[in-house]
Amino acid sequence: MKPDVRKRAGRSFHVERRPAQASPIPDSSWERAVDLIRHADEVALACHVTPDGDALGSMLAVAFTLRRMGKRVVASFGDRHFAVPRLLRFLPGQDMLVPPAEFPAAPDLMIVFDASTFQRLGLLCPNAASAREVVVVDHHPSNEGFGTLGLIDAAAAATAMLAEQLVYRLGGRLDRDIATCLYAGLVTDTGSFRHSSTTPAVHQMAARLVETGLRTDEIARELWDRSPFGYLKVLAAALERVRLEDGIVWTYVTRVDRAAYGLPYAELEGVIDVIRRTDEAEIAVVLKEDDAGDWQVSTRSKGGVDVGRVCAALGGGGHHNAAGHTSHDNVAETMEKFLRELRKGS
Structure with missing residues (x-):
C-alpha cells in the first residue's frame, strides 16, 4: 500500500x-x-x-x-x-x-x-x-x-x-x-x-x-564485535575475582582497574553478558565503580527472580530480567544490601 x-x-x-x-x-x-x-x-x-x-x-x-x-x-x-x-x-x-x-x-x-x-x-x-x-x-x-x-x-x-x-x-x-x-x-x-x-x-x-x-x-x-585491548585486561581482572554464591554469580570492576589501561567507564557494559552465562547461577551482578567513586550495579535474571523489584527498592529500576541501581557503599555493603532485599521476595 x-x-x-x-x-x-x-x-x-x-x-x-x-x-x-x-x-x-x-x-x-x-x-x-x-x-x-x-x-x-x-x-x-x-x-x-x-x-x-x-x-x-x-x-x-x-x-x-x-x-x-x-x-x-x-x-x-x-x-x-x-x-x-x-x-x-x-x-x-x-x-x-x-x-x-x-x-x-x-x-x-x-x-x-x-x-x-x-x-x-x-x-x-x-x-x-x-x-x-x-x-x-x-x-x-x-x-x-x-x-x-x-x-x-x-x-x-x-x-x-x-x-x-x-x-x-x-x-x-x-x-x-x-x-x-x-x-x-x-x-x-x-x-x-x-x-x-x-x-x-x-x-x-x-x-x-x-x-x-x-x-x-x-x-x-x-x-558487539569491537573493544579496545584494555577491555580484555579489565575483563580478566573481573573474572579473576568472580564469585558463585547461592545461585548468584557476581564480580566488580574498580576505577583502578580501568585507569591502568585508560578504559572509560562506558566500556564495561559487556562484562555482565560474560558472567551471566554461568549455568549454576540464576542471577548475575556486576558492580562497576564510576569516575565519581560510586558503584553502578547491573543485574540480570534468567526469569525466576524479579531483579527489577530488587533494584527499585534500592533506588534504581529496570525490568524483571534486567535492572540496576547506584550504591554509595563499599562492595561488601552493596552486596549485603542487595542480598537482603533479594531475600524479601523469596
Missing part, C-alpha cells in the same frame, strides 16, 4: 501504513504529545545518563524527524563528562547533540527518552524541573510517572518501539538514518532478539527498519 501524502504548512509528509499495535497509551496522550510538538518552535530532547543504544538511538531518531519538520532541535544527556560512548559513535545525527551546559535552562517543551526516574537525567534534572512541559517516552515498569505527560508502555521491548510510533504520528517516515538509530535501540534492549521481550511486533518492526537499506552486519559489529 502506498503511503499517504499530507500537506502541512506547505510541506509534504509521508505517513507509513502499518498494522496497529495494542498499547496501554491512550490515543489522547499521543495526540496531546503531537499537538505540543507541532506548536513548539524549539524542542529540547534528553535521555538518561551514560546512554545505551535504546536511549540515544530513540532520541536521535525523533530528533531527525523534528528537524525535518522545521523545528529547532537540541539534544543532550546529563553526564558530567559529556561524551557519546564509543560503541554508539556510529549513530548518525550527533551534530544535534550539545553538552548539558548548552541545554536550554527552562525549555518550553522537553521530551525525555528511556529514563524511568527524574534522577536518571543527571545534570539535566534542573532543566526538566524548570520546563513548561515534559513528555516522558519510556518502557520501564519502574517508571515513577514524572513529567507532565507520559508515553509509557512497560510491555514494549524497547523505548525505540515508542519512538517509532512517535515518528509516524508526527507524519514522518523511516529512512536509513532514522532506522539505524531505532534498530540500535531495538537490538540492544532485546539482546539481539534473544530476550523474552522479543515478540512478533519486535520482528515486524525490525523488518520495517531493515527495508530502508541499513546494514545490520555493520551495526552488529559496532555494538
Whole structure:
C-alpha cells in the first residue's frame, strides 16, 4: 500500500501504513504529545545518563524527524563528562547533540527518552524541573510517572518501539538514518532478539527498519564485535575475582582497574553478558565503580527472580530480567544490601 501524502504548512509528509499495535497509551496522550510538538518552535530532547543504544538511538531518531519538520532541535544527556560512548559513535545525527551546559535552562517543551526516574537525567534534572512541559517516552515498569505527560508502555521491548510510533504520528517516515538509530535501540534492549521481550511486533518492526537499506552486519559489529585491548585486561581482572554464591554469580570492576589501561567507564557494559552465562547461577551482578567513586550495579535474571523489584527498592529500576541501581557503599555493603532485599521476595 502506498503511503499517504499530507500537506502541512506547505510541506509534504509521508505517513507509513502499518498494522496497529495494542498499547496501554491512550490515543489522547499521543495526540496531546503531537499537538505540543507541532506548536513548539524549539524542542529540547534528553535521555538518561551514560546512554545505551535504546536511549540515544530513540532520541536521535525523533530528533531527525523534528528537524525535518522545521523545528529547532537540541539534544543532550546529563553526564558530567559529556561524551557519546564509543560503541554508539556510529549513530548518525550527533551534530544535534550539545553538552548539558548548552541545554536550554527552562525549555518550553522537553521530551525525555528511556529514563524511568527524574534522577536518571543527571545534570539535566534542573532543566526538566524548570520546563513548561515534559513528555516522558519510556518502557520501564519502574517508571515513577514524572513529567507532565507520559508515553509509557512497560510491555514494549524497547523505548525505540515508542519512538517509532512517535515518528509516524508526527507524519514522518523511516529512512536509513532514522532506522539505524531505532534498530540500535531495538537490538540492544532485546539482546539481539534473544530476550523474552522479543515478540512478533519486535520482528515486524525490525523488518520495517531493515527495508530502508541499513546494514545490520555493520551495526552488529559496532555494538558487539569491537573493544579496545584494555577491555580484555579489565575483563580478566573481573573474572579473576568472580564469585558463585547461592545461585548468584557476581564480580566488580574498580576505577583502578580501568585507569591502568585508560578504559572509560562506558566500556564495561559487556562484562555482565560474560558472567551471566554461568549455568549454576540464576542471577548475575556486576558492580562497576564510576569516575565519581560510586558503584553502578547491573543485574540480570534468567526469569525466576524479579531483579527489577530488587533494584527499585534500592533506588534504581529496570525490568524483571534486567535492572540496576547506584550504591554509595563499599562492595561488601552493596552486596549485603542487595542480598537482603533479594531475600524479601523469596
